[in-house]
Amino acid sequence: MANIKSAMKQAQLAEIRRRRNNAIRSRVKTSVRRLDEAIKAADLERATKALSQAFSQLDRAVTKGVIHKNEANRRKARLSLRLEGLKKKAVQA
16 A cells, blocks of 8 residues: 555545446446347347447447547447348348
C-alpha cells in the first residue's frame, strides 16, 4: 500500500475506475451474449433488438473510454455480419 497521500488517492481512483470498467465490460458481454442466443434460436425479431442493444452498449463503452473506438466498430461489423447470415437463412427457408 502507498504511504504518500496523493498515491493513496490515486490507488482509490484506480479501484473506482476498475470497478466501473468491469461493470461496463460486463454489460457489453451480456448484450452480445443475448444477441448470440437470439441468433442461435433463429429469432429474427429478437436478434434485431439485441443487435441494437449491443450497438448501444458498445458505443457507451467507447464514450467511457473502456474500449477503443476501432475495436467497437470491428465488433459491431462482425455482429452485423452474423445477423445478416441469419436473415439470409430466413429468406432461403
